[in-house]
Amino acid sequence: MPNTISSEAFWLSIKQEAREVASREPMLASYLHACVQNHHNFETSLSFILSNKVSDDVMPAISVSEMFDEAYLLNPAMVDAAVADAQAIVQRDPAVSSFLPVLIHFKGFQALQVHRLAHYMWQKGRKELALFMQSRNSEVFSVDIHPAAKIGKGVMFDHATGIVIGETAVVEDNVSILQEVTLGGTGSEQGDRHPKVREGVMIGSGAKILGNIEIGRGSKVGAGSVVLNSVPACMTVVGVPAKVVGKPNCDMPCDSMQQNVLADEAGSD
Known part of the structure; x- marks a missing residue:
């Protein structure tokens, strides 16, 4: 950055x-x-x-x-x-x-x-x-x-409409989040129950990331995905439920804002 x-x-x-x-x-x-x-x-x-x-x-x-x-x-x-x-x-x-x-x-x-x-x-x-x-x-x-949610700097909410972020969520520095994204829980559980989004991540429009899971540094979540498990660093996930399909073509997907996850899939071969 x-x-x-x-x-x-x-x-x-x-x-x-x-x-x-x-x-x-x-x-x-x-x-x-x-x-x-x-x-x-x-x-x-x-x-x-x-x-x-x-x-x-x-x-x-x-x-x-x-x-x-x-x-x-x-x-x-x-x-x-x-x-x-x-x-x-x-x-x-x-x-x-x-x-x-x-x-x-x-x-x-x-x-x-x-x-x-x-x-x-x-x-x-x-x-x-x-x-x-x-x-x-x-x-x-x-x-x-939620007011307790922790959000770093250099964060972009693109279009922003419909973004929901829960109480124990963490969004680190230099993250891009598009419209209709949810960083939510999985039910009525108490305590630490929301996602942790690490630096450099890009989350596509409409993605739902649920539970106390980690989205690793430099990863990408495709539009419309439902993420229920932690995502390793520098991986691209997409689907319902989300699965790894490749690796981003840059270290900081938040900067490139590349939405086409198929390009990542081809790039991982």
């Missing part, structure tokens, strides 16, 4: 992009001013955007913004993770060539940052508030992540 840029350089790039877009499309000028140009750094801009997204008639945006501002001040690693997430999207998604649309439009990116706040609140023992944020995340973005 390329090194992530600093939050300061990232912010300068976004402000420049906002100025260029505003000059090309005057109807967006006031919107971009409110979301970007009116702020002195990336985290206050992000806080403003997210708080206005997840607030409702009872919980006003200013109250949600105070939660984000506190979290970013006391845990700056959350800001660094957001920068890494945005950079990952620009690097991996051929439809994206700049940071600004990721910040203001991409619900996968936004949902992940809302989860980071919910997780922060959960770790602080403010579990009712964390569950409120989870609920709003699900309602607004159609992404349902």
Whole structure:
């Protein structure tokens, strides 16, 4: 993975992009001013955007913004993770060539940052508030992540709709997850019961990964698969139930985003 840029350089790039877009499309000028140009750094801009997204008639945006501002001040690693997430999207998604649309439009990116706040609140023992944020995340973005779930940085939720991640799930750094993916349990069991997704993994759309199993580093899960057993590192699995069909053609499938598992099967011969 390329090194992530600093939050300061990232912010300068976004402000420049906002100025260029505003000059090309005057109807967006006031919107971009409110979301970007009116702020002195990336985290206050992000806080403003997210708080206005997840607030409702009872919980006003200013109250949600105070939660984000506190979290970013006391845990700056959350800001660094957001920068890494945005950079990952620009690097991996051929439809994206700049940071600004990721910040203001991409619900996968936004949902992940809302989860980071919910997780922060959960770790602080403010579990009712964390569950409120989870609920709003699900309602607004159609992404349902338990606040206790651990998610690394450089993570991309592509399209994002329908992603479900359970309480004891772990998603390490540099992972790509497409829409309708479930990292779930297998029943009503208690304790550690959800998948552990290691670095470099790509999970195709609609895949269901169930139980306290491990998806090894640099592996790939094909679209629509149901994974019930651990996947070794650097393997491609597909099917219902999922079976090994080959090896990815690169060390980090999360970066290549290659969806055709048949190419992996041919490459393993």
